[in-house]
Amino acid sequence: MSKLTKSYIDRLPLPKVDANGKPCQSIYRDGTLPGFGLLVGSGGTKSFFVETRISGKVRRVSIGKYGHLTPVQARIKAQELLGSIVLGNDPAADKRAVTAKATTLGAAFEDYLLTRKDLKPGTVKNYRKCVDGCLSDWLQTRLIDITKDMVQKRHSDIGKKAPARANNTMRVLRAVFNHALAKYEDAKGKPVITINPVERISRTRAWYPIERRRTLIKPHELPAFFKATQELAYDVTRDYIHFLLFTGLRKSEGASLKWSDVSLEDRTFTIPDTKNREPHTLPLSDYLFDLLKSRKDEGSDRIWVFPSPMLEGPLRDPKQAMAQVGEGMGKHVTFHDLRRTFITIAESLDIPAYALKQLLNHRNPNDVTAGYIVSDVNRLKQPMEKISSFILEAANSNEELSSV
Numbered sequence: 001m002s003k004l005t006k007s008y009i010d011r012l013p014l015p016k017v018d019a020n021g022k023p024c025q026s027i028y029r030d031g032t033l034p035g036f037g038l039l040v041g042s043g044g045t046k047s048f049f050v051e052t053r054i055s056g057k058v059r060r061v062s063i064g065k066y067g068h069l070t071p072v073q074a075r076i077k078a079q080e081l082l083g084s085i086v087l088g089n090d091p092a093a094d095k096r097a098v099t100a101k102a103t104t105l106g107a108a109f110e111d112y113l114l115t116r117k118d119l120k121p122g123t124v125k126n127y128r129k130c131v132d133g134c135l136s137d138w139l140q141t142r143l144i145d146i147t148k149d150m151v152q153k154r155h156s157d158i159g160k161k162a163p164a165r166a167n168n169t170m171r172v173l174r175a176v177f178n179h180a181l182a183k184y185e186d187a188k189g190k191p192v193i194t195i196n197p198v199e200r201i202s203r204t205r206a207w208y209p210i211e212r213r214r215t216l217i218k219p220h221e222l223p224a225f226f227k228a229t230q231e232l233a234y235d236v237t238r239d240y241i242h243f244l245l246f247t248g249l250r251k252s253e254g255a256s257l258k259w260s261d262v263s264l265e266d267r268t269f270t271i272p273d274t275k276n277r278e279p280h281t282l283p284l285s286d287y288l289f290d291l292l293k294s295r296k297d298e299g300s301d302r303i304w305v306f307p308s309p310m311l312e313g314p315l316r317d318p319k320q321a322m323a324q325v326g327e328g329m330g331k332h333v334t335f336h337d338l339r340r341t342f343i344t345i346a347e348s349l350d351i352p353a354y355a356l357k358q359l360l361n362h363r364n365p366n367d368v369t370a371g372y373i374v375s376d377v378n379r380l381k382q383p384m385e386k387i388s389s390f391i392l393e394a395a396n397s398n399e400e401l402s403s404v
Helices: 006-010 071-086 091-101 105-115 121-134 148-159 163-183 199-203 219-230 235-247 251-255 286-298 319-329 335-348 353-360 368-372 377-395 398-402
Strands: 026-029 036-040 046-054 057-065 268-271 280-283
Touching: 036 071, 046 071, 057 071, 071 091, 105 121, 105 163, 121 163, 148 163, 148 199, 219 235, 219 319, 219 377, 235 251, 235 286, 235 319, 235 335, 235 377, 280 377, 286 377, 335 353, 335 377, 353 377
Parallel strands: none
Antiparallel strands: 026 036, 036 046, 046 057, 268 280
């Protein structure tokens, strides 16, 4: 082995090629400093390295590229690294620790989203809205520099105008810090982030109390509701809103319904992608069957049950239509009010608790009994029909609605 000098390195041949004619890597080891070497890549790039046993395994640590470092500089650095390794240090682990300590909130947030493969697109969108809207000036700040005082003050500042958003933002920040606590370590395997500063909000009980919304459409308001929906210009939007009321679905679940998920023969439909990631199958009441059959007759060649006006995709969030319905009723109405109305009516009809859970696709991991119950869509036919009949009778417009 020859000593790695500038003249020697400059005379090195081009990388060899394999049987397929592709360049191979070549390794040249220094003849005077054991463990010191030069790697010539398939593209001809030359990089210095140190190779030795670390924690019982032979590892190769990159020093730098030839040209950026002279052979003399690389040899000095190699001697330093080898001496450090002899003392029990791990250069690769040290480098990871330095990188971990330098991790910014923005980088940690992106890493968290990349790691959490179970997050739905809507959830990711809401998380980004919280971080980009309320913590944008912290994105280039290192995690280790974000203090409890900073978190407490930012939570308070946001909460002066938007208490719910303040809570949501800090929950996202807490999740990012918990991710960092588990992932980012120093050379000895100890966490680089030792505390989660958001915990102060919990310990001081500083979370803003947010009352759960209880708004819904009461039975005596149903005639006005149906009258207002009949005045909507786009019949798909009208049918979509009715469909949500008679099924209790979330607005995104109803909008994403495809004809391939509907069986008019079996009188059922399935939402394959739900909030809890479990498919949700429900029977069609007589009213829902007539509604979907009418929609099918109008657009048998379409993919979506409730297409957008341009017919290029599913119906988007029709906020203006719902606002128009609210104006016609003389009150503010939301899409989630339809879901609350559905379940409130179902509960008032003395439908069994587990049937209610199945109707709304609710899952409680701590409910052992529910885990033994096998869901059967046929058992939900009668509850669905009872709910539909109640809504129709309360609206006092059976003939009008059945013709829709």
